[in-house]
Amino acid sequence: MTAMPxxxxxxxxxxxxxxxxxxxxxxxxxxxxGPWGVMVSEFMLQQTPVSRVLPVYEQWLARWPRxxxxxxxxxxxxxxxxxxxxxxxxxxxxxxxxxxxxxxxxGDVPRDHAKLLALPGVGEYTAAxxxxxxxxxxxxxxxxxVRRVFARAVSGAQYPPNATTAAERKLARxxxxxxxxxxxxxxxxxxxxxxxxxxxxxxxxARCPIAGRCAWKAAGSxxxxxxxxxGQTYAGTDRQVRGKLLxxxxxxxxxxxxSALDAVWDEPVQRARALDGLVADGLVExxxxxxxxxxxx
DNA sequence: TACTCGTGGTT
DNA sequence: TAACCAAGAGT
Numbered sequence: 001m002t003a004m005p006x007x008x009x010x011x012x013x014x015x016x017x018x019x020x021x022x023x024x025x026x027x028x029x030x031x032x033x034g035p036w037g038v039m040v041s042e043f044m045l046q047q048t049p050v051s052r053v054l055p056v057y058e059q060w061l062a063r064w065p066r067x068x069x070x071x072x073x074x075x076x077x078x079x080x081x082x083x084x085x086x087x088x089x090x091x092x093x094x095x096x097x098x099x100x101x102x103x104x105x106x107g108d109v110p111r112d113h114a115k116l117l118a119l120p121g122v123g124e125y126t127a128a129x130x131x132x133x134x135x136x137x138x139x140x141x142x143x144x145x146v147r148r149v150f151a152r153a154v155s156g157a158q159y160p161p162n163a164t165t166a167a168e169r170k171l172a173r174x175x176x177x178x179x180x181x182x183x184x185x186x187x188x189x190x191x192x193x194x195x196x197x198x199x200x201x202x203x204x205x206a207r208c209p210i211a212g213r214c215a216w217k218a219a220g221s222x223x224x225x226x227x228x229x230x231g232q233t234y235a236g237t238d239r240q241v242r243g244k245l246l247x248x249x250x251x252x253x254x255x256x257x258x259s260a261l262d263a264v265w266d267e268p269v270q271r272a273r274a275l276d277g278l279v280a281d282g283l284v285e286x287x288x289x290x291x292x293x294x295x296x297x
Numbered sequence: 298t299a300c301t302c303g304t305g306g307t308t
Numbered sequence: 309t310a311a312c313c314a315a316g317a318g319t
Contacts, residue, residue, distance in 0.1 A: 086303030
């Protein structure tokens with residue numbers, strides 16, 4: 001069981017004050033972004049760096065300023081506009097979320113955490129993030145940044161566990177400020193601290209507002225001792241093949257012949273498996289004449 | 298729980 | 309330079 005801090009609130013002021021001074025001016029943090037802008041940014045930021053999201057986000061919001069605008073287009077258009085952000089199923093899910101918002105919620109991103117969680121592509125983190133950032137609610141927002149900040153500052157470990165644990169959720173709830181607007185500020189501030197200062201590889205403890213209260217630093221910054229953090233191999237995987245296949249379809253204007261897809265990968269068994277997977281995921285639509293395209297439905 | 302699912306910059 | 313890492317979700 002993780003040690004609970006005796007006085008959790010001592011961290012609030014220094015972290016929030018630091019955020020007041022150092023927060024990045026990101027477009028989804030501006031008031032004009034609105035709940036839909038926040039939701040779009042959260043989908044795009046899943047496992048994807050801010051710098052790569054920025055241009056796609058701007059284009060997306062300019063083209064589809066409301067959920068209903070996106071829902072009115074074929075899902076393949078969302079996949080195409082997703083570009084090279086990676087994990088293109090997120091584009092499909094964002095389109096599905098826009099459709100659900102249009103049908104079930106009158107075109108407005110729901111405020112209720114449970115209704116957010118029911119949307120495709122919205123999990124524990126994204127539901128809490130939208131409720132907190134877009135609507136100022138009090139939720140424990142546990143992303144990779146916050147988990148790392150808490151692991152170090154409170155638990156004294158260099159890295160959090162591979163998967164989010166019940167202990168981490170309990171700790172995050174215990175650390176949450178009581179007042180709703182303060183809690184929302186805290187959520188954004190702890191994420192930003194992890195993104196800018198308490199980074200994974202080489203944290204800048206000299207710039208950290210809570211370095212004096214950091215359990216990991218106090219322990220001498222011991223190296224991670226648990227099980228090795230699972231690496232992400234990519235070369236030669238189905239994911240790489242899927243990426244190459246989908247890139248052809250994204251860049252094509254109309255349907256693509258089988259031969260154009262065959263050209264991106266030598267090994268026919270893996271190639272066929274990857275294409276089948278894309279079709280099964282709804283990212284690719286096979287036509288009766290043997291060609292393929294991004295999905296119209 | 299552990300695994301899949303993209304892409305590209307950084308070290 | 310191969311490995312690490314990036315505002316996770318779904319199964």
